[in-house]
Amino acid sequence: MNQRRILIQLDSDAHASTFDAVVAVDSAIDHLLQYANVKPTNVRSLVHGAMFTRGPEALSSTAIFVGGSDVAVGDAIGDEIKQAFFGPVRVSVMLDGNGSNTTAAAAVLCAARHVALANTQALVLGGTGPVGLRVARLLLRKGARVMLASRDIRRAQGACQAVLEHVGAEATKRLTAVAISDGPEQLDCLQDATAIFSCGAAGVPLLSATKLAQAQQVRVAIDLNAVPPAGIHGIGAMDKAVSRGERTDYGAIGVGGLKMKIHRRAIERLFTRNDLFLDAEEILSIGESFEASQVI
16 A cells, blocks of 8 residues: 655744745645744754554655754754654654755855866855755865855864864865954955855845945856845845856845755655665755756
């Protein structure tokens, strides 16, 4: 008998995300079970319910999606889920708190259409936030050199340490913490960058026209802020591979189409086996497979 596909949506917010629910339904699941106010301290009983209600041969038809606006809490929930599993008794899991993993993967893949990541000097603005951390991490995995930026150098340094905990000490020489102020001074990081990713909070300008003019070597610029004013001056939310001289620009909605495709593909992948744990790197790999399938 074919088992129905059940996706269990675990959300740390007061109300489970309707956005994540709609994407799940569009990903050809049969049933969606939504739980809100999920915390690391109360998640194990929900996980055990997923593990013990079906036989081992049917566990690939149950999967867990961890969302919520607090990405750190989502990561902690993911850690607790791992601890609840034992041996082959487990189900597949996807982490995408606040859309951070799918957004970061889509942004990196958009950049890869225009530059060779292994030869890229990337500047990640708003690098201390959840998307910025993941963009930096994925770029390092691809061999890029990354300048992780914040207005506070100490925050940037702390974020670099967090990134290195994921990618390993071998990436230390390719990761630099930098501070970008609101002043007009020349900044070496702008002059050296060949790709810029703006990952800051909604409606917060991070790169003015004056500073952008210093970035003469940039070949691709991606602004993930969909709320005016722009994170990077002159980039519109709808921009999708818009050429501006030697530079190609993407806005948040321009990246969003690929993000949605990756999100749906990742949910579909959950039901191919029962032992997947999809974090940023695995979601990027799914996106790479999708991109390769579009090349004729």
